[in-house]
Amino acid sequence: MKPVSLIQFLIEERRAGHINAELSLLIEVVARACKRIAVATGKGALGGVLGAAGTDNVQGEAQKKLDVISNEILLEANAWGGHLAACASEEMEDPQPIPDGYPKGNHLLLFDPLDGSSNIDVNISVGTIFSVLRCPDGATEPRAAHFLQPGTTQLAAGYVVYGPSTLLVLTFGHGTHEFTLDREIGSFILSRRDIRIPEETGEFAINMSNQRHWEAPMQRYIGELLAGRDGPRGRDFNMRWVASMVADVHRIVTRGGVFFYPLDAKIRDKGGKLRLMYEANPMAFIVEQAGGAATTGRERIMELQPTGLHQRVPVFLGSKQEVELATHYHREADGAQG
Ligand code: FDP
Numbered sequence: 001m002k003p004v005s006l007i008q009f010l011i012e013e014r015r016a017g018h019i020n021a022e023l024s025l026l027i028e029v030v031a032r033a034c035k036r037i038a039v040a041t042g043k044g045a046l047g048g049v050l051g052a053a054g055t056d057n058v059q060g061e062a063q064k065k066l067d068v069i070s071n072e073i074l075l076e077a078n079a080w081g082g083h084l085a086a087c088a089s090e091e092m093e094d095p096q097p098i099p100d101g102y103p104k105g106n107h108l109l110l111f112d113p114l115d116g117s118s119n120i121d122v123n124i125s126v127g128t129i130f131s132v133l134r135c136p137d138g139a140t141e142p143r144a145a146h147f148l149q150p151g152t153t154q155l156a157a158g159y160v161v162y163g164p165s166t167l168l169v170l171t172f173g174h175g176t177h178e179f180t181l182d183r184e185i186g187s188f189i190l191s192r193r194d195i196r197i198p199e200e201t202g203e204f205a206i207n208m209s210n211q212r213h214w215e216a217p218m219q220r221y222i223g224e225l226l227a228g229r230d231g232p233r234g235r236d237f238n239m240r241w242v243a244s245m246v247a248d249v250h251r252i253v254t255r256g257g258v259f260f261y262p263l264d265a266k267i268r269d270k271g272g273k274l275r276l277m278y279e280a281n282p283m284a285f286i287v288e289q290a291g292g293a294a295t296t297g298r299e300r301i302m303e304l305q306p307t308g309l310h311q312r313v314p315v316f317l318g319s320k321q322e323v324e325l326a327t328h329y330h331r332e333a334d335g336a337q338g
Helices: 006-015 021-047 065-081 117-122 208-213 216-230 245-255 276-289 320-337
Strands: 052-056 062-064 084-089 107-115 126-134 156-162 166-171 176-182 187-192 203-205 258-261 293-295 315-318
Touching (some): 006 176, 006 187, 021 065, 021 156, 021 166, 062 117, 065 084, 065 107, 107 117, 107 276, 117 126, 126 245, 156 245, 166 245, 166 276, 203 245, 208 216, 245 258, 258 320, 276 293
Antiparallel strands (some): 107 126, 126 156, 258 315
């Protein structure tokens, strides 16, 4: 079969009526920016890009040099692209308007420029996550409130993994598709169309060091997985935790599995660890479009009404049966209490 490039795929999606020309061009701009991030991350110590930037982001987390560089690459690429009304990033408190003198478009872009940044310095996969929304009519100067749309309204979502190979995983709400960067020719090439996540799995991902802080239903669910063949599940489960959400989610999108970042006593006041608008929502869209499920342990992630640009939520996502069972335990416990 002849290789299909990202550009060809986007033309096909336009012809099928799944996207318009502006969204197609916007995705091309994001993909081009991510190729530059792939080059920067790939240089490692030789590019002088490792280590701390000496600054904190809006959430008080120490920024790495590559966090800052990746954010600038995405902002710069999208400023002149002409397809956006504004963009918002994990690294900036407020949305960034399109500078005067550049054409404006009808879309809003949200991104986590370099997810899993604690892994940069040890040469483990990191990634970019993004989500595209429609700019509400009449919002000539979009503010944070214009971005606060539920995940169900996303027009597109994707992530790029900077690992042994650079991969782009993308959805427009018509299946989830994977592209691999051909480094010689510099193009993303379709490597898997219509990915399906198996409903059943024997593999889970969670940071076990937080176990003692979890809520009772989470303790029960994971306790049953750990009991394996001798417990109520009657079979053994394996565990993996890369601690880069993109890498953990990509494993699930490739061979199934389930990922949890639940609420725990340490992060209860913040609402969770992962960010709704540029981590949980785009990943939920990608996973659902591949036949998986994504909840907060109580509700479907994509149906949440956002309350803040940098809002955090608990995340359960991946193979349907496991997400449903863990969610059922939480709802059952809430019912028993209520
Ligand atoms: P990081 O803080 O390194 O950017 O986005 C948050 C995130 O990484 C996820 O990529 C990852 O899944 C999680 O945090 C790792 O959390 P732990 O440090 O608790 O393992």
